[in-house]
Amino acid sequence: MISMEDWVTIRNFKKKNPYLGTRAIAKQLKISRNTVKRALAAEVYSRYKERERKANGQVAPFYDFIKESYITKGQKISVIIENLQSKGFSGTGTSVYRFIGEYFKDARIQKNSKTFEPYETEPGEQMQYDWAEYILQLGQISVKVYIHSLILGFSRYRIYEASLDITAQTILSAVEESIFEFNGVCKRIQVDNPKTFVIDASVNNFKWNDNFLNFCGYYGIEPTRSMPRHPWSKGKVERPFAYLEDHFITNETFESFEDLCIKLKKFQQKVNERVHDTTKEKPSVLYAKEKEFLLELPENRFVTGLMQLRSVTKDCLISFKGSKYSAPHHFALQDVWIKTYKGYYLQIYSTENKLIAEHKISLKKGGVVMNKAHYKNYKQVELPSYDILKERFAERFSAYEPVKNFPLLLEKEKGLNPRRHLVRILDMFSYYNDSDCIFAVAECFKRGMFNYHFIKAMLSLKQLKEDKIDFINNITLPVGSVKRDMKEYSLWMKA
Numbered sequence: 464m465i466s467m468e469d470w471v472t473i474r475n476f477k478k479k480n481p482y483l484g485t486r487a488i489a490k491q492l493k494i495s496r497n498t499v500k501r502a503l504a505a506e507v508y509s510r511y512k513e514r515e516r517k518a519n520g521q522v523a524p525f526y527d528f529i530k531e532s533y534i535t536k537g538q539k540i541s542v543i544i545e546n547l548q549s550k551g552f553s554g555t556g557t558s559v560y561r562f563i564g565e566y567f568k569d570a571r572i573q574k575n576s577k578t579f580e581p582y583e584t585e586p587g588e589q590m591q592y593d594w595a596e597y598i599l600q601l602g603q604i605s606v607k608v609y610i611h612s613l614i615l616g617f618s619r620y621r622i623y624e625a626s627l628d629i630t631a632q633t634i635l636s637a638v639e640e641s642i643f644e645f646n647g648v649c650k651r652i653q654v655d656n657p658k659t660f661v662i663d664a665s666v667n668n669f670k671w672n673d674n675f676l677n678f679c680g681y682y683g684i685e686p687t688r689s690m691p692r693h694p695w696s697k698g699k700v701e702r703p704f705a706y707l708e709d710h711f712i713t714n715e716t717f718e719s720f721e722d723l724c725i726k727l728k729k730f731q732q733k734v735n736e737r738v739h740d741t742t743k744e745k746p747s748v749l750y751a752k753e754k755e756f757l758l759e760l761p762e763n764r765f766v767t768g769l770m771q772l773r774s775v776t777k778d779c780l781i782s783f784k785g786s787k788y789s790a791p792h793h794f795a796l797q798d799v800w801i802k803t804y805k806g807y808y809l810q811i812y813s814t815e816n817k818l819i820a821e822h823k824i825s826l827k828k829g830g831v832v833m834n835k836a837h838y839k840n841y842k843q844v845e846l847p848s849y850d851i852l853k854e855r856f857a858e859r860f861s862a863y864e865p866v867k868n869f870p871l872l873l874e875k876e877k878g879l880n881p882r883r884h885l886v887r888i889l890d891m892f893s894y895y896n897d898s899d900c901i902f903a904v905a906e907c908f909k910r911g912m913f914n915y916h917f918i919k920a921m922l923s924l925k926q927l928k929e930d931k932i933d934f935i936n937n938i939t940l941p942v943g944s945v946k947r948d949m950k951e952y953s954l955w956m957k958a
Contacts, residue, residue, distance in 0.1 A: 469494065473502035521554035522562045529559070533567050539709040546714065584616035587756025589687075590649040591616060592638055594629065595704045601717050608723065609633075609806075610712075612704065613641035615649065618749030619739045623707070623731045625724050628806030631659040632770075635678055636804055639765060642682065647757025651685045661688060681765045683758050706734070720807055763816045770800035770812065779837055783809055785828030789837045790820050793891040797923055813894055839890075849874075852885045859892065863901050865908055872913045884915040891919060899925055 476488055485503070489496040522529070525547055532538045532546065540563055544556045552559075594611045601608075609629045614621040622641035626633045634657075642648045656664040663670040671686060679686045711730045717723040735746045742749060773781040775794045780787040783801060790799060790811050800812040803824065811820040822832045853870040860866040874881045892900045903921040907913050 469498065470502045470505065473499055477503060521552065522558050525550070525552060526566075529563065530567060533563055536713045537709075538713055542710050542714055585756075586617045586753040587647075587649050587758070589616040589651045589653055590614060590645075591653040592641075593655055593704070594634070594637070595707075596629070597708075597712055599712070599717060599723065601723060602719055606720070608720075610704075610707065610727070611637035611641070612707075613638060613645075615645070615746075615750065615753055616653075618746050618753040619742060620645075620735055620746040620750035620753070621731065623727050624805070625720070625727055626805040626807070627720065628803070630803070630806070631672075631674065632802060633804075633806050634659045635675070635765070636802065638678075643760065643764075645754070645757060647754060647760060648682050648684050649757065651687050652679065653687050653689060655689050660686070664688075678765055682760065720805075724805075770802040772798055773801050773811075774798055780831070780833075781811065784824075786825040786830045786832065788820070788822045788825075788831075789833040791837045791894065793887070793894060793919065794819065815895060815899070817894060819894055849882045849885070852882060852889065855889055856885060859889065860897070860901060860904065863904065866901075866904060869904060869907065869913065872907075876913050879914055887915045888918055891915070891922075895922060 473488065473492065473494075476492065477483070480488070483491075485496050485499045489499045492499075528547070528550070529543060532543045533540070538546075540560055541556075543563075544552075544559050547559065590613055592611070592613045594609050597608050597610065598605055599608045600606075606627065609626045611624040611626065611634070612621055613624075622644050624637040624640055626637060638652075654660045658672065660672055660675045661670070662672050675686065707730070711727070715726055715730075717726065735750070738745055773783070775781050775790045775797055777795050779790055779792045779795050781790055781799065781801065788809055788811070794813065798814055799819070800814065800816070802810050802812070804810050804821070807824060809822045809824050810818060811822075813819050820834065820837065822834070825832055849870070856870055857867055870881070870885060873879070873884060876884075899922060902925055903918045906921045907917060910917075
């Protein structure tokens with residue numbers, strides 16, 4: 464086969480000496496006449512076209528598959544070898560590398576990339592976040608999908624999350640889901656410069672996003688950013704996206720968004736069990752050491768900035784983007800928090816930050832998405848016996864001595880069905896912590912009122928008081944003395 468250098472030399476020689484024939488050119492260049500003929504006949508040089516059927520016997524049958532995988536899809540050779548083996552290829556990986564080197568290496572356009580030396584961090588010192596955008600086929604439709612990556616700097620252990628939007632709420636939710644999967648946080652988080660994190664990225668006027676600062680403050684994380692056009696400061700995240708693209712994005716099919724999320728978690732597990740090129744250790748092994756250095760997480764999740772406040776109607780519904788979604792009937796006419804999760808689910812939280820409902824977001828406006836379980840016991844006919852309910856109630860609040868008398872006093876309330884009220888009270892208490900429930904029961908004894916509606920009102924009152932206290936605590940009073948014009952006092956005296 465003629466080399467590319469000979470092909471260029473022969474054609475340039477002919478162009479400079481058009482009067483010379485093939486025999487004369489061959490004599491001058493000291494090569495065969497047939498080589499000259501082939502070079503002059505080929506207007507475009509092709510290394511592999513003439514030899515594509517002379518390949519290694521075991522690899523040759525997969526010529527078209529390898530060509531599409533390597534050139535069209537841009538897959539890594541290691542990925543191609545894995546796929547070939549699943550198709551019955553029994554040859555060696557070396558033969559595949561040699562085959563691609565001979566036939567396709569020059570046909571694939573390599574992107575220019577800058578190199579940099581990675582830096583190392585101590586266990587629990589730093590984690591890095593970034594996201595990437597892809598157009599994927601989910602079943603029969605093409606959808607824009609965002610993959611989020613949070614990686615621990617020491618162990619290289621990483622968490623992947625997927626979403627269908629890239630709002631500030633979704634980004635912080637993805638980070639939050641990841642740190643809860645880590646079961647801890649590092650002292651610092653390294654991020655890029657999108658508006659979710661940075662309001663002004665300039666050196667002189669740099670300013671963090673207040674919502675992101677609140678998020679970091681809540682979890683005790685110090686935020687640090689990657690300087691623009693400084694890839695070495697975030698390399699541990701960006702390289703895993705390259706691996707993700709080669710071994711997952713271009714190598715998988717997805718039936719739905721749920722299918723994508725399931726397969727992404729399986730891929731995450733596979734990556735964390737793979738020996739890392741830099742550390743020469745499995746990330747899962749180093750993570751077992753690093754997790755001891757992670758900071759503990761608070762009991763409740765971050766609310767401010769991630770959630771929006773909504774009021775539940777008497778029909779137990781809340782509105783979101785033109786559609787309605789059900790909430791448990793105990794929260795009728797009460798306020799709840801809502802947030803989107805992965806741009807695909809709507810989550811509803813109580814004012815105590817407890818998840819009480821989750822729905823798939825409706826693709827059509829004007830729809831009503833309901834969960835029948837949210838209306839359970841709302842109009843229930845068959846109820847447990849009253850003795851069983853009393854035992855459940857006493858067990859729920861065994862630490863609060865007066866509680867044993869509550870069911871007896873409930874029976875004495877006139878015009879009530881005590882069994883139905885006790886069922887609804889127990890059901891409602893499942894959404895609240897013990898201290899709030901004991902507060903409501905204590906108010907019953909204090910005011911001599913024993914029924915479901917009064918307890919529901921007391922729980923709402925407690926939340927209202929806490930909100931008022933938070934409001935008062937957050938009031939900023941002026942510093943120093945306040946000076947007023949004396950005319951203000953004379954006008955006040957006249958009034």
